[in-house]
Amino acid sequence: MYVAVKGGERAIENAHAWLAEERRGDTGVAELSVAQIREQLKLAVNRVMAEGSLYDPDLAALAIKQARGDLIEAIFLVRAYRTTLPRFGSSVPVHTGAMSCDRRISATFKDLPGGQVLGPTFDYTHRLLDFKLMADGQVPQAPTREAAPGDVPHVTEFLNQEGLIELAPQDDTPPPDLTREPLEMPADRALRLQALTRADEGFTLGLAYSTQRGYGRNHAFVGELRIGSVPVEMEIPELGFAIEIGEVTLTECETVNQFKGSKTEPPQFTRGYGLVFGQTERKAISMALVDRALRWEELGEDNVGAPAQDAEFVLYHADNIQATGFLEHIKLPHYVDFQSELELVRKLRRAAGADQLQEAAE
């Protein structure tokens, strides 16, 4: 039950004024600019773009500053802003085979055309705090080497040549859009992928890890992981042809999974797919594992009751803005609800007390 009450305006205003002051911190320390966040906390910016579901590094950086580094709060701000934008249209599906790769590795093939390109990775670092970063320092120029021209082919294409891997034939069914229609079950793969790419990284990681530990195990190998930029092309109605309207950085992960075969399919490798805005490697790998686990039904596998196989459980709990909205609302005033609970408990106790008195009397 909701009852309007007045009061608290001054307290709220003062709380927000103090919030602004606390956000700024010690004024003896230089203020952080949005450009500094965009350039130097890029992976936080990437996460906010991915889960905020809006590619705009400046806005994501601003949201991080406003949210004092609370990334879920920043994602909330970006999602709220997103709803104010008129939608001009949809892009032509991006062609990740034409990605300008910063990084491209395969855990399944050592020698593959295009090679193993590590890119700017934390892998193989010692995970020791680097105290040099506490002092101002010039960063040495990264070494360069002549790059091979041309597109880098997807690893799965090699397995395709032997017919050993499940094909993903092109299909042009217009995809459902969960930002326009409420998410409903059963969700097809297009809808699941949209929900997963904007899903909370921690939740997706936990689910993916659960499949590795045996809850719906599907033996994933990272067939390929690539990070880089792709052009975004859109049909312009007033022109009657498509133009590139910009470029986005994406992380793509394709897993290769064991598959014993079914009544209709021979034994072969199957695939899980992860594609996420920005350099967001942990999320993309997690997404691929969860995507593969959710495909049990279409691949004719057993449902072993694992959480990662339960589309309804996964998709209805993966969105951190929905989750935090419902979770955090319980801290807001519920005085009247609680008052009625209080009345109820008192009444039950009185009744129980009366019963006891009666029992004692008998």
Add this chain to the structure above:
Amino acid sequence: MKDTFDENNPRKAWMSLLAKAPQGRVAALLDTAMKRPAFTWLRAPEIGSTMVRARAAATGAPFNLGEMTVTRCAVTLATGEVGHAYIQGRNKADAEVAALVDALMQTEAAEHLRVVLLDPLESEIEASKAARAAKAAATKVDFFTMVRGED
């Protein structure tokens, strides 16, 4: 996936190039090249979004990946040519100048702008891409097999 010949291809190419220019760069190149022409708004600059799509497993059915911010506008030059712009981000000044260049590329100024604006812009964007690709190439692993001891 190569485009077949299409009379729109040159325009498609310059509009795509203008959309990918760094912030303020087209304005700087245009203002060095010539005085901006008089124009009226056919559509005043407007900020909105485009839903970016991708394909499941890179080649399968499309799905909605997420939106990106886009600014669009359209101008009509005093001489009648119409220029359009759809560019990534939220920058009305950049959209205005991209639409102006699109319109100017349909006038006699085209040849001059090709040389002093589009070509240099294309080289700059290519150079920046090449610099990144060269850094990536330096992180490519060269495997070698260790000689096994045979005692």
